[in-house]
Amino acid sequence: MPLKKNAFYAQSGGVTAVINASACGVIETARAHRDRIGKVYAGRDGIIGALTEDLIDTGKESAAAIALLRSTPSGAFGSCRYKLKSLDTHRREYERLIEVFRAHDIGYFFYNGGGDSADTCYKVSQLSEAMGYPIQAIHVPKTVDNDLPITDCCPGFGSVAKYVAVSALEASFDVCSMARTSTKVFVMEVMGRHAGWIAAAGGLVEDHGIPVVILFPEVEFDEKKFTARVDTLVKKHGFCTVIVSEGCKGADGKFLADQGSQDAFGHQQLGGAAPVVANMVKQALGYKFHWAVADYLQRAARHIASATDVKQAYDVGAAAVKLALKGHNAVMPTIERTSDSPYRWRIGVAPLAKVANVEKPMPRHLITADGFGITPACRRYLSPLIKGEDAPAFRNGLPVYATLKNVPVPRKLPPFELR
Amino acid sequence: MPLKKNAFYAQSGGVTAVINASACGVIETARAHRDRIGKVYAGRDGIIGALTEDLIDTGKESAAAIALLRSTPSGAFGSCRYKLKSLDTHRREYERLIEVFRAHDIGYFFYNGGGDSADTCYKVSQLSEAMGYPIQAIHVPKTVDNDLPITDCCPGFGSVAKYVAVSALEASFDVCSMARTSTKVFVMEVMGRHAGWIAAAGGLVEDHGIPVVILFPEVEFDEKKFTARVDTLVKKHGFCTVIVSEGCKGADGKFLADQGSQDAFGHQQLGGAAPVVANMVKQALGYKFHWAVADYLQRAARHIASATDVKQAYDVGAAAVKLALKGHNAVMPTIERTSDSPYRWRIGVAPLAKVANVEKPMPRHLITADGFGITPACRRYLSPLIKGEDAPAFRNGLPVYATLKNVPVPRKLPPFELR
Numbered sequence: 001m002p003l004k005k006n007a008f009y010a011q012s013g014g015v016t017a018v019i020n021a022s023a024c025g026v027i028e029t030a031r032a033h034r035d036r037i038g039k040v041y042a043g044r045d046g047i048i049g050a051l052t053e054d055l056i057d058t059g060k061e062s063a064a065a066i067a068l069l070r071s072t073p074s075g076a077f078g079s080c081r082y083k084l085k086s087l088d089t090h091r092r093e094y095e096r097l098i099e100v101f102r103a104h105d106i107g108y109f110f111y112n113g114g115g116d117s118a119d120t121c122y123k124v125s126q127l128s129e130a131m132g133y134p135i136q137a138i139h140v141p142k143t144v145d146n147d148l149p150i151t152d153c154c155p156g157f158g159s160v161a162k163y164v165a166v167s168a169l170e171a172s173f174d175v176c177s178m179a180r181t182s183t184k185v186f187v188m189e190v191m192g193r194h195a196g197w198i199a200a201a202g203g204l205v206e207d208h209g210i211p212v213v214i215l216f217p218e219v220e221f222d223e224k225k226f227t228a229r230v231d232t233l234v235k236k237h238g239f240c241t242v243i244v245s246e247g248c249k250g251a252d253g254k255f256l257a258d259q260g261s262q263d264a265f266g267h268q269q270l271g272g273a274a275p276v277v278a279n280m281v282k283q284a285l286g287y288k289f290h291w292a293v294a295d296y297l298q299r300a301a302r303h304i305a306s307a308t309d310v311k312q313a314y315d316v317g318a319a320a321v322k323l324a325l326k327g328h329n330a331v332m333p334t335i336e337r338t339s340d341s342p343y344r345w346r347i348g349v350a351p352l353a354k355v356a357n358v359e360k361p362m363p364r365h366l367i368t369a370d371g372f373g374i375t376p377a378c379r380r381y382l383s384p385l386i387k388g389e390d391a392p393a394f395r396n397g398l399p400v401y402a403t404l405k406n407v408p409v410p411r412k413l414p415p416f417e418l419r
Numbered sequence: 420m421p422l423k424k425n426a427f428y429a430q431s432g433g434v435t436a437v438i439n440a441s442a443c444g445v446i447e448t449a450r451a452h453r454d455r456i457g458k459v460y461a462g463r464d465g466i467i468g469a470l471t472e473d474l475i476d477t478g479k480e481s482a483a484a485i486a487l488l489r490s491t492p493s494g495a496f497g498s499c500r501y502k503l504k505s506l507d508t509h510r511r512e513y514e515r516l517i518e519v520f521r522a523h524d525i526g527y528f529f530y531n532g533g534g535d536s537a538d539t540c541y542k543v544s545q546l547s548e549a550m551g552y553p554i555q556a557i558h559v560p561k562t563v564d565n566d567l568p569i570t571d572c573c574p575g576f577g578s579v580a581k582y583v584a585v586s587a588l589e590a591s592f593d594v595c596s597m598a599r600t601s602t603k604v605f606v607m608e609v610m611g612r613h614a615g616w617i618a619a620a621g622g623l624v625e626d627h628g629i630p631v632v633i634l635f636p637e638v639e640f641d642e643k644k645f646t647a648r649v650d651t652l653v654k655k656h657g658f659c660t661v662i663v664s665e666g667c668k669g670a671d672g673k674f675l676a677d678q679g680s681q682d683a684f685g686h687q688q689l690g691g692a693a694p695v696v697a698n699m700v701k702q703a704l705g706y707k708f709h710w711a712v713a714d715y716l717q718r719a720a721r722h723i724a725s726a727t728d729v730k731q732a733y734d735v736g737a738a739a740v741k742l743a744l745k746g747h748n749a750v751m752p753t754i755e756r757t758s759d760s761p762y763r764w765r766i767g768v769a770p771l772a773k774v775a776n777v778e779k780p781m782p783r784h785l786i787t788a789d790g791f792g793i794t795p796a797c798r799r800y801l802s803p804l805i806k807g808e809d810a811p812a813f814r815n816g817l818p819v820y821a822t823l824k825n826v827p828v829p830r831k832l833p834p835f836e837l838r
Contacts, residue, residue, distance in 0.1 A: 015596045017589075045599040074592035080600040162816055169817055170436075170719035173493035177434045180464040181499040186715060209822065272694060274712075292714035293693075296605060300589035304722055306816065386816035397581055397725065397805035398588055403628065 004036055005107025007324075008050060009058070010043030011075035011142075012082075012113030012120065016156030017163075017302040018313035019112055019142045020076050020402070024069040025317025026110050026140065027058050031066075036325055041104060041409055046080035047111070047120060051093060052416055053100050055409040068402035070314060071392040073302035076404050082418075084120045087130055096416050097124065098133040103412045108136050108324045112317070114143030114154070118332065119356040125330035138320040139332035139352055142313070144299045146197035149358040150350040151334035153385055155316055156299070158309030161201035162386035163301040164190050164243070167294065168202045172210040172241045175290070179239035185230060185281050187242040187291040189274035191298060192217060194247055196362045198298070201382055202243030203374035211240040212373065215277065217247030218362050219371035221256060226277075227284040229372050234287060242281075244273045303399050307388025312345070319347045343384030423455055424526025426743075427469060428477075429462030430494035430561075431501075431532030431539065435575030436582075436721040437732035438561045439495050439821070441531050443488040444736025445559065446477050450485075455744055460523060460828055465499035466530070466539060470512060471835055472519050474828040487821035489733060490811040492721035495823050498532075501837075503539045506549055515835050516543065517552040522831045527555050527743045531736070533562030533573070537751065538775040544749035557739040558751035558771055561732070563718045565616035568777040569769040570753035572804055574735055575718070577728030580620035581805035582720040583609050583662070586713065587621045591629040591660045594709070598658035604649060604700050606661040606710040608693035610717060611636060613666055615781045617717075620801055621662030622793035630659040631792065634696065636666030637781050638790035640675060645696075646703040648791050653706060661700075663692045722818050726807025731764070738766045762803030 009026050011019055023042075030037040042056040043049025049056070056077055058066070069076055087094055100106070111121035118139045125137035141148050146157035168188060175186040192198040196216035206212055211233040215221060233240035248256050257272035274291040281289050312335055319333035332355050336348040366378035374382070392399040428445050430438055442461075449456040461475040462468025468475070475496055477485070488495055506513055519525070530540035537558050544556035560567050565576035587607060594605040611617040615635030625631055630652040634640060652659035667675050676691035693710040700708050731754055738752035751774050755767035785797035793801070811818040 011596070015593055048599065072592070073589050075596035078599055079596045081597075082600055165817055166722055167716045167720070169820070170492050170721060171715040173491070173820060174434055174715045174719040177430070177494035177498045178500075180467065180497055181501055183715075188716070204817065208817070208820075275691060290714050291712065292716050293710070293712045294716065295709050295711035296590040296593045296602075297586045297607070297711050297713065297716075300593040301586070302589060303585055383815060388816065389810070389813055391808070391810065394808055396802060397807065398584055398623065398627070401588070401592060401627075 003107070004038050006039040006041060006105050007037050007108035007110060008041050008043060008101070008106045009110040010046045010049060010112065011077055011079040012046045012111060012117035013079060014144065014299065015075040015079050016142055016144050016299050017073040017159040017305045018155055018310050020069040020072045020074065021310050021313035022112050022140050022142060022155060022317035023076060024066055025314040026321055027066050029318040029321040033321070033325060037108065041106065042077040044406065045078035046082060047084065048080045048082055048418065050100055051096055051418060053411050053413050055104065056406045057409045060407040061404050065402055065404060070310065071302060071390070072402040073300045076402060077406065083116050084123050087123060094127060094131060098127060098131060099413060101133060101135060104409065107134060110138050110140055110320050112140040112142050114145065115148060115357060115359055118148070118352060122330060122352040122356040125352060128329065136324045136329040138324050138328065139355065140316055140320045141332055141334065144198065145192055145195050147195040147359045147361065149355055149360045152337040152345065153335050155309060155313035157197060158306035158385035159301065160191065160198055160298050161382060162306040163298045163304050164198055164201040165204040165386055166304055168241055168243060169205045169208055169210065171292065172205060175239045175241065182288055183290045184234050184239050184287040185242060185289040187244060187274045187278045187289060189244050189246060189293040192245045192247050194359055194361065196245050199243050199245040200362060200366065200374050200378055201386070204379065204382060204386070211237040213240060213242045214372055214374065215242065215244040215248045216362065216367055216371065217245050217249065218364070219367060221248050221250045223280055227280060230281055231285050242277060244277050246273055248273055302392055305390050306386045307390040308385055310390045315347060323349060340380045340384065343387065422526065423457050425458045425460060425524045426456050426527035426529060427460050427462060427520070427525045428529040429465045429468060429531065430496055430498040431465045431530060431536035432498060433563065433718065434494040434498050435561055435563050435718050436492040436578040436724045437574055437729050438531055439488040439491045439493065440729050440732035441559050441561060441574060441736035442495060443485055444733040445529050445740055446485050448737040448740040452740070452744060456527065457524070460525065461496040463825065464497035465501060466503065467499045467501055467837065469519055470515055470837060472830050472832050474523065475825045476828045479826040480823055484821055484823060489729065490721060491820040492719045495821060496825065502535050503542050506542060513546060513550060517546060517550060518832060520552060520554060523828065526553065529557050529559055529739050531559040531561050533564065534567060534776060534778055537567070537771060541749060541771040541775040544771060547748065555743050555748040557743050557747065558774065559735055559739045560751055560753065563617065564611055564614050566614040566778045566780065568774055568779045571756040571764065572754050574728060574732035576616060577725035577731070577804035578720065579610070579617055579717050580801060581725040582717045582723050583617055583620040584623040584805055585723055587660055587662060588624045588627055588629065590711070591624060594658045594660065601707055602709045603653050603658050603706040604661065604708040606663060606693045606697045606708060608663050608665060608712040611664045611666050613778055613780065615664050618662050618664040619781060619785065619793050619797055620805070623798065623801060623805070630656040632659060632661045633791055633793065634661065634663040634667045635781065635786060635790065636664050636668060637783070638786060640667050640669045642699055646699060649700055650704050661696060663696050665692055667692055721811055724809055725805045726809040727804055729809045734766060742768065759799045759803065762806065
């Protein structure tokens with residue numbers, strides 16, 4: 001008879017429209033295995049909750065509240081941008097984690113995040129061997145950037161892709177109406193620091209007759225080629241839509257726009273490529289423009305989430321618990337695509353050693369030769385990921401989203417100072 | 420037995436998520452009265468279509484295509500920003516209109532737009548008296564700015580208000596998750612050149628526990644008071660959301676951001692108040708921020724339209740035709756509210772002379788004393804307007820929107836040069 005242990009779950013990095021669906025998958029599946037998993041403690045604000053012994057007792061939430069997480073965007077327990085340093089140089093943090101795990105009888109560690117978080121999860125998974133504390137660490141994939149390796153796609157991406165495609169379609173219809181005497185070029189800036197997956201989703205509207213120019217981080221920006229392409233499309237169609245990734249860079253390797261500040265992982269904080277690009281169009285061609293920066297709206301837009309994405313997010317959460325119960329450590333459930341059309345997928349498993357700190361940029365064959373569009377192969381890849389609608393319930397015109405009680409677990413240890 | 424005449428319908432000014440629902444109301448109602456109304460000709464690109472005799476025969480569209488207009492954003496026949504000058508100085512344009520109306524036996528003129536367009540419609544309505552051509556001109560109200568007088572609200576506004584409230588809610592949940600180690604202030608720029616109705620809709624999320632600061636065009640911007648307010652909310656809640664209207668102005672009367680170009684009506688083209696405000700927060704308080712500019716995304720977002728708004732847009736279109744059939748000229752159907760809760764409304768009628776060129780700013784009693792929020796009276800006004808969902812059909816993950824054939828009516832007249 002295997003031991004009954006408590007579980008720790010935390011959310012890390014930028015949140016998404018469906019990371020709470022993964023939390024729902026973890027918690028509901030754990031509740032279905034009460035013989036093996038005792039409490040599910042959530043870290044308040046990610047791994048910081050573990051370090052500071054700031055744990056939330058998810059057992060205090062009703063089944064209905066946990067079920068509502070499936071249709072609630074954002075991180076219900078708080079997220080953080082906080083990367084564990086190496087075990088060699090920061091042994092103090094790892095010793096604290098073990099202290100907290102031991103005090104609360106935690107044997108399962110579920111960490112819900114992207115590439116940086118996979119690294120943290122991997123480090124925790126090594127604690128058994130390195131420091132003699134038995135823990136099973138499973139990473140639950142999540143990132144709108146879609147840049148985790150091995151998995152066919154990342155939960156969170158399908159919904160932001162759907163948001164971008166729907167928004168680009170609607171705004172393009174708008175510009176098309178106005179182009180005769182007013183706006184001819186609409187520029188929409190989207191997320192994707194190092195990978196153009198999100199920007200690529202804007203290309204899906206070409207099926208609806210919309211002329212689109214995409215500016216990928218993977219393609220060096222060339223102002224002359226860009227404005228020439230816009231001019232060609234406007235002369236042919238009367239208007240055009242530009243999707244610019246926040247990660248788009250010029251020949252000098254600099255981002256088109258740079259707010260000049262950095263996040264806690266040391267990444268530059270981006271924003272504002274759209275006005276830069278729009279002004280280039282105005283100066284070179286004289287066309288009237290409008291621009292939008294979707295920013296958080298795109299990754300939080302649970303109201304237009306992809307049903308495929310919601311289901312995958314839930315299922316990787318559930319799979320993580322099942323993998324733990326089978327004795328796995330240092331792994332991540334993945335999405336394995338078995339067919340494009342009809343779209344079929346199943347849950348796979350990847351070793352975390354091969355996931356942590358590896359970024360998956362868009363393969364060049366998914367981008368057209370001129371660098372401004374997506375290929376049929378890209379369309380086949382993206383199309384199923386945005387399929388299906390899974391609207392939340394609405395009350396008084398607004399979505400009904402969960403706000404949990406987040407009852408703290410009584411502390412047993414002295415405080416710990418974050419450095 | 421009254422004469423059977425053809426009708427002219429055109430869309431004017433910035434398009435909305437529901438202006439095509441009004442087109443649907445006009446065309447379906449006209450089709451139900453074939454004994455009195457012959458063809459419905461739509462102007463390609465608004466009034467320009469009438470001046471250049473560029474007419475679209477809506478009779479060539481199937482009933483299903485016209486029905487689909489009800490759930491299609493943008494202007495299906497093209498819109499324009501083109502304001503007729505005065506009859507005294509630009510008699511040539513009015514003579515041309517009469518020439519086109521006479522050539523195509525047009526006796527009904529339905530013009531679908533905002534304040535500037537109401538002026539154009541009013542001028543056309545005077546043609547019978549001034550130039551002896553019998554025409555009945557009915558204005559169909561439309562503007563996301565919600566600044567037309569007399570009518571309780573304007574079709575187009577409810578949907579943009581719903582988009583702003585939903586987006587603000589979702590992004591605020593996102594920021595709340597991240598605030599511990601990352602973004603603490605989220606700034607969202609919304610439309611509303613001279614009236615803060617759209618920005619006010621962001622205040623509806625306060626019911627969900629979200630701390631919000633609204634920057635209205637009606638309130639002179641004061642940087643010190645603003646950053647102090649943000650600081651108070653961040654210290655209390657850990658984060659805050661700022662909704663800034665594109666029309667927000669400082670003590671010098673200048674817009675916070677100004678792209679430096681003008682539209683065809685001579686209005687300054689705005690955009691970019693969000694980054695200005697976000698940087699003020701960063702400089703004064705040091706908080707990490709994110710900002711979004713929704714721009715066209717907000718007014719095109721049919722996928723999250725308000726069911727109330729869609730119905731009102733359809734009904735004013737239908738009412739315009741019925742008013743014409745009753746012999747009215749120079750009027751506009753209005754929305755008359757008879758009860759807040761339960762929300763009840765009916766169609767009324769306003770004389771165009773009292774509508775044209777009159778803007779309705781937000782009354783000061785709808786804005787809190789400190790200038791940064793909305794009052795309970797404002798909440799009672801706004802809340803019913805965003806109620807109900809009316810999602811379009813989806814295919815392959817994207818909304819199904821109508822693209823009409825827009826078959827041209829054969830020209831009978833020599834060309835006319837726009838000046």
